[in-house]
Amino acid sequence: MIISISLRRALADIRQHFPTQIMTTMVVSLSLLILTFFCLFSINLQHFVERFGNELGVVVFLKQGIPQERIPILYQKITGLKGVEAVKYVSPEEAFKRLQSYLKDEREVLEGVDPRFLPPSFEIQVNRAVFNLARIKQVAGEIEQWPEVSKVQYGREWIDRLEAFSGIVRKIVAISGLLLMLTAAFVVANTIKLTVYARQEELEILRLVGATNSFIQGPFLIEAFLQGLAGSGIALSIVFGTYAYLEKMLGASSMFKNFELSFLPWQYVAAIISSSVILCVMGTALAMRRFLRL
Amino acid sequence: MREGDAPAIRLKGVSKRFGLGNLALADIDLEIAKGEFVFLTGPSGSGKSTLLRLLFCAERPTSGEISVDEMNIGTLSGAQIPLLRRKIGVIFQDFKLLNNYTVFENVALALEVIGLRPDQVKKRVKQVIEGVGLGTKLNRKAVQLSGGEQQRVAIARAVVNRPPIILADEPTGNLDNKRTEEVMLLMEELNARGATILFATHDERLYQNTHRRVVRLEDGKLEAAQ
Ligand SMILES: Nc1ncnc2c1ncn2[C@@H]1O[C@H](COP(=O)(O)OP(=O)(O)OP(=O)(O)O)[C@@H](O)[C@H]1O
Numbered sequence: 001m002i003i004s005i006s007l008r009r010a011l012a013d014i015r016q017h018f019p020t021q022i023m024t025t026m027v028v029s030l031s032l033l034i035l036t037f038f039c040l041f042s043i044n045l046q047h048f049v050e051r052f053g054n055e056l057g058v059v060v061f062l063k064q065g066i067p068q069e070r071i072p073i074l075y076q077k078i079t080g081l082k083g084v085e086a087v088k089y090v091s092p093e094e095a096f097k098r099l100q101s102y103l104k105d106e107r108e109v110l111e112g113v114d115p116r117f118l119p120p121s122f123e124i125q126v127n128r129a130v131f132n133l134a135r136i137k138q139v140a141g142e143i144e145q146w147p148e149v150s151k152v153q154y155g156r157e158w159i160d161r162l163e164a165f166s167g168i169v170r171k172i173v174a175i176s177g178l179l180l181m182l183t184a185a186f187v188v189a190n191t192i193k194l195t196v197y198a199r200q201e202e203l204e205i206l207r208l209v210g211a212t213n214s215f216i217q218g219p220f221l222i223e224a225f226l227q228g229l230a231g232s233g234i235a236l237s238i239v240f241g242t243y244a245y246l247e248k249m250l251g252a253s254s255m256f257k258n259f260e261l262s263f264l265p266w267q268y269v270a271a272i273i274s275s276s277v278i279l280c281v282m283g284t285a286l287a288m289r290r291f292l293r294l
Numbered sequence: 295m296r297e298g299d300a301p302a303i304r305l306k307g308v309s310k311r312f313g314l315g316n317l318a319l320a321d322i323d324l325e326i327a328k329g330e331f332v333f334l335t336g337p338s339g340s341g342k343s344t345l346l347r348l349l350f351c352a353e354r355p356t357s358g359e360i361s362v363d364e365m366n367i368g369t370l371s372g373a374q375i376p377l378l379r380r381k382i383g384v385i386f387q388d389f390k391l392l393n394n395y396t397v398f399e400n401v402a403l404a405l406e407v408i409g410l411r412p413d414q415v416k417k418r419v420k421q422v423i424e425g426v427g428l429g430t431k432l433n434r435k436a437v438q439l440s441g442g443e444q445q446r447v448a449i450a451r452a453v454v455n456r457p458p459i460i461l462a463d464e465p466t467g468n469l470d471n472k473r474t475e476e477v478m479l480l481m482e483e484l485n486a487r488g489a490t491i492l493f494a495t496h497d498e499r500l501y502q503n504t505h506r507r508v509v510r511l512e513d514g515k516l517e518a519a520q
């Protein structure tokens with residue numbers, strides 16, 4: 001009964017205060033829009049850093065003239081290391097071919113050169129979750145001790161830089177995300193507070209003619225719920241539209257072919273919607289509380 | 295007052311002080327029996343509105359005991375206040391209408407809060423509004439009414455749920471003689487149907503030729519006047 005009365009009164013109320021309702025919804029969606037865009041950006045940045053890190057492999061150069069039968073044994077040994085995802089053997093002939101294609105038009109310089117002059121090598125792809133920088137250093141050091149190995153290369157500077165960069169990025173993202181969240185919460189809570197205060201007289205009169213607090217609060221809370229839902233829905237739709245557009249643009253351009261965008265995971269979407277709803281409903285309930293005492 | 299019947303309103307040693315300042319009401323003792331019609335008079339600022347506000351719990355007394363319809367106001371919890379207010383129809387000195395609501399909506403509010411069905415609300419509200427002579431202005435917004443019309447809407451809202459107790463704070467302050475007479479007749483009628491009425495006014499003409507009890511406030515102190 002109280003729910004149906006509240007719903008009916010909420011509808012009448014929304015009709016009567018339509019401009020204010022739209023304003024509040026806009027404020028909610030704009031505040032969330034900034035936050036949501038930021039989430040999209042930081043998630044894609046994180047993915048990019050991760051993917052880039054995964055592509056950095058470890059290369060083990062073998063000494064010249066290793067007997068062929070030793071190759072599979074070494075292959076097994078490397079594959080057996082914890083955190084190694086894939087190992088590829090690059091024979092001297094294959095290395096020569098790569099060099100040729102790299103040199104393109106200047107490949108004449110290789111004429112007459114023995115196609116076996118380059119050392120054979122293993123290219124190792126590591127799981128970045130297991131292989132942090134310290135572990136890579138350690139494993140590289142171990143492999144370097146093997147008698148068949150001449151050198152281990154692991155893009156040391158790159159890893160160092162990447163590690164430092166993603167560490168800073170993670171901190172910046174966390175801090176600005178938190179600040180954006182606080183700002184959004186502050187703006188939304190204050191907008192709601194002002195709209196409730198603007199109707200203070202109405203609340204007092206309702207109390208004076210014998211309305212219970214739930215009767216008074218019902219429609220307000222339903223409206224807040226709808227504002228939270230609509231506000232976050234609008235923000236997420238705009239961000240999704242932008243995402244879909246960018247995705248299409250990137251797919252069409254050859255330059256960013258390998259650059260994949262991803263949308264917010266559903267947990268983020270759920271968190272944004274529910275925190276928006278909770279913020280609006282709680283903000284309304286708190287703002288109303290002081291007018292419902294006497 | 296009939297023997298053994300609890301009074302509708304009872305104040306015992308009630309004082310009200312605002313902040314650290316003046317005593318708006320000082321040691322008031324007052325009993326009003328069920329079905330009684332009492333005039334509360336006194337000059338401006340003597341504490342009439344304050345006394346009424348204590349009765350429907352818009353203010354809490356600084357000291358003393360108040361009971362209304364056998365409810366002890368002092369121990370009333372926040373959740374019980376609405377129940378008290380549904381027993382009391384208050385005509386506010388400053389009307390307290392919702393300006394952007396229509397006449398109908400303003401009066402209907404008092405019935406909606408007690409959960410009456412919409413069709414019943416409609417019937418009763420129309421009846422009462424016609425009773426105060428505003429039948430043609432049902433859908434007018436409260437701001438678009440004259441002071442006297444607003445006062446009559448306030449009266450309609452106070453009586454629409456047929457409360458056993460009516461507190462009227464200068465309900466004729468903005469009305470001409472004819473309307474004043476109509477309101478007095480309405481009050482008499484409600485009283486005849488059993489409502490207890492406490493009628494605050496400083497208009498002597500209203501109680502000059504009456505057999506009703508008149509109590510007088512002077513600087514927050516109560517004195518029997520008639
Ligand atoms: N909220 C308040 N805060 C401080 N003082 C108040 C408050 N309400 C009333 N008073 C004071 O209490 C005294 C009594 O006020 P009250 O409104 O009860 O008078 P009244 O008899 O109704 O006057 P009037 O005939 O003009 O309506 C006045 O001196 C007033 O200034």
Ligand SMILES: [Mg+2]
Pocket residue numbers: 342343344387463
């Ligand atoms: Mg007064």
